[in-house]
Amino acid sequence: MDHAVAIITPAWNAQPTIVTTVQSVLAQTHADWQLWLIADDGVDYEAFLADAGIRDPRIRFSSSGGIGRGASVTRNVALDQISTAYAAILDADDRLKPQKLELAVKGLEDHAIVTTALDVMTDDFAHVRFVGQGADRVLTPGTHKWVSLSMDSMLVWDRRRADARFDPTMSNMTDLEFLAQLYRTAPASLHLGTPLHDYIKRASSMSNGKDVAAGMIASKTEILRRLQTGHYALPAQDVDGLTAFLTISLQAEALYGAALAGKPSLLFEDHLEPMLKQKRPTP
Structure with missing residues (x-):
């Protein structure tokens, strides 16, 4: 069975963080992945990563087709191109723990959607708190948010059993709206209570800024x-x-x-x- 995972990463002014993000993908214990790095700022990230000593044929480079089109449009550009059964979301300033894909792919054997607990960190990777930690459990659409109470960018899903596109008309909460779409055809998801995704909480982060x-x-x-x-x-x-x-x-x-x-x-x-x-x- 094909266990390849397409990891979708939109990039907007991502030069300060993208090397660390990509390194976390290179460190995965599950090696069958494609990283779709989609520039939304006109930057040549292939050259930028090459200058940092990173070259890997599993990294695919593309463009949103414009400048500042937004993360939802940029993610959809990738979703319209990938051919793998499995997909995952990784923002350009977040990181995957080394076993994230391995454990998610195992979970996808029996579930169409896998989510994981988050390790919330500052931009210098100091731990702030966990979100959704605890025992592994199967969650319904009605119980998921009560366990994973914020940030839904840790998704890995089987596109054959649950498919969706991001809604560019929404300014916020696009990950939750996308998850709700996936739940249309997947009655439950597997939540891994081990924090496997580093979510970087910046001062300007959507849920922590003063003007959002x-x-x-x-x-x-x-x-x-x-x-x-x-x-x-x-x-x-x-x-x-x-x-x-x-x-x-x-x-x-x-x-x-x-x-x-x-x-x-x-x-x-x-x-x-x-x-x-x-x-x-x-x-």
Whole structure:
């Protein structure tokens, strides 16, 4: 069976981070991969990596077809070109732990979608917190976010059993919206509770910046509307579970500005988590 994984990495002004990101792919214990590095800034990343001593035939270079078209459009460019059954998302400033692909591919033997816990780090790779750590478990669309409460860029999926495209009309929450699309044909996912994906939380990161609340609220509200109008054709209990999560998350957004003013280092995840605990469903 073909176990090749196409890793999709959009690149926008990624020169400060891309070498480390690519090195984490080269270090994978599962060697059957293609890295699709899609430039959205006109940079010749093949030459840039070559100057850093990185050349590997498994790395494919392409362009979004413009400048600043956005991560969703850029990811879709790759999705329209790849031919592998398996695909994964890796942002140009994140890293994969060495066993990420090996364990995900094993999980894909029985599940169409595999997610993993995250190791949230600063941009100098200092550990901040874990998200979604714990036992491996099968999650439904209605329980996934209660375990992995933020950031869904750790996806690996089987495109033969669940396929989707990113929505470029949404400014935020595009990974969650994409996952909801995948759940249309995959009733559950396998969540690996070992942190296998380094998520770099920058001061300007979407869920931690001071000027992005409006975009987060608009995107969460739109996903909520789509859920409630049957857009994803999910079972009622899954709609209820995701709706409950997003409702609490929107309440947290409304309170986050004041909380951040009182504690400037407060992560949105640390702000949200206590609000979820009392209403968490059993996976």
